[in-house]
Amino acid sequence: MKKASHKTIRNDIILVLSLLLIASIGLFYLFVLRDTGDTVKVTIGGENYGTYSLSKDIAKDIISGKNNEHHNLLIIKNGKVYMKSANCPDGLCVKHKPIFRDGESIVCLPNQVVVTISQNQKDNIVDAVA
Amino acid sequence: MKYKPKLVAFVGICTALTMVLAYIEVLLPPLFPSIPGIKMGLPNIIILFLLYRRGPVFASVVSIIRIVLISMLFGNMMAFLYSIAGGILSLLIMILLRRLQCFSTVGVSVAGGVAHNIGQILMAMLLLETAEFGYYLIILILTGTISGILIGLCGALLIKRIPESIFKD
Numbered sequence: 557m558k559k560a561s562h563k564t565i566r567n568d569i570i571l572v573l574s575l576l577l578i579a580s581i582g583l584f585y586l587f588v589l590r591d592t593g594d595t596v597k598v599t600i601g602g603e604n605y606g607t608y609s610l611s612k613d614i615a616k617d618i619i620s621g622k623n624n625e626h627h628n629l630l631i632i633k634n635g636k637v638y639m640k641s642a643n644c645p646d647g648l649c650v651k652h653k654p655i656f657r658d659g660e661s662i663v664c665l666p667n668q669v670v671v672t673i674s675q676n677q678k679d680n681i682v683d684a685v686a
Numbered sequence: 687m688k689y690k691p692k693l694v695a696f697v698g699i700c701t702a703l704t705m706v707l708a709y710i711e712v713l714l715p716p717l718f719p720s721i722p723g724i725k726m727g728l729p730n731i732i733i734l735f736l737l738y739r740r741g742p743v744f745a746s747v748v749s750i751i752r753i754v755l756i757s758m759l760f761g762n763m764m765a766f767l768y769s770i771a772g773g774i775l776s777l778l779i780m781i782l783l784r785r786l787q788c789f790s791t792v793g794v795s796v797a798g799g800v801a802h803n804i805g806q807i808l809m810a811m812l813l814l815e816t817a818e819f820g821y822y823l824i825i826l827i828l829t830g831t832i833s834g835i836l837i838g839l840c841g842a843l844l845i846k847r848i849p850e851s852i853f854k855d
């Protein structure tokens with residue numbers, strides 16, 4: 557077996573550093589530059605299901621599937637959104653931390669439910685000024 | 687082609703090993719408790735080893751058999767589609783970089799790990815017809831890179847230490 561040369565190790569380091577750089581730019585954008593959202597959009601299998609305000613506390617049982625066999629209990633409370641319960645096999649959506657920033661989402665892959673935060677008011681303000 | 691019992695047995699052992707590693711991974715505490723679904727990709731140690739010592743065909747066969755078996759045993763159709771998308775993209779990238787010979791096992795493993803995660807995200811975007819995966823993508827690039835380094839180092843050890851005699855008839 558040929559030993560790793562200096563050149564391949566240098567290339568490895570360049571690869572790792574560029575990936576870390578890409579990720580940190582992304583994280584900086586997501587956590588520092590991005591504002592809190594105001595609208596909660598729910599889609600099922602890519603189709604629009606409903607839109608809710610982030611500032612109004614609600615509990616919404618999202619029923620989906622051919623025979624209404626899927627359910628996800630979505631909670632909007634104190635300006636944050638989380639999945640309180642779901643009957644999906646992996647339960648990953650329930651474990652997801654509450655979301656509130658523009659563009660953040662909770663995805664339930666088995667039930668095909670996607671909950672996304674967006675920011676609509678800012679766009680409206682820009683429109684009004686323009 | 688002649689039927690080679692030893693070869694078949696070896697494929698079986700390697701596949702079983704990857705499945706054991708996948709199981710151990712499930713038992714370990716999650717890397718990020720707040721972000722579910724992120725795994726180290728321990729089975730990739732075996733795939734990496736096979737890629738270097740037995741070639742791309744052998745590595746691909748074991749990887750694909752593993753994904754099919756795991757999905758049949760524990761998953762559903764959706765889980766299979768995510769795994770196979772990640773698995774195939776990761777294999778292609780690793781085979782390509784191995785052939786180019788410009789990275790060590792660590793570089794190949796990092797690229798494979800990140801490609802695996804990107805493949806899964808792309809399949810999710812396709813199936814759910816949404817582009818809202820930026821957050822997952824960044825976290826998965828980060829964890830794919832870090833676990834790729836560890837797996838590359840483990841793989842390098844195996845590639846160096848396991849003698850060629852275990853493959854002989």
Ligand SMILES: [Zn+2]
Nearest residue numbers: 642644649664
């Ligand atoms: Zn779920």
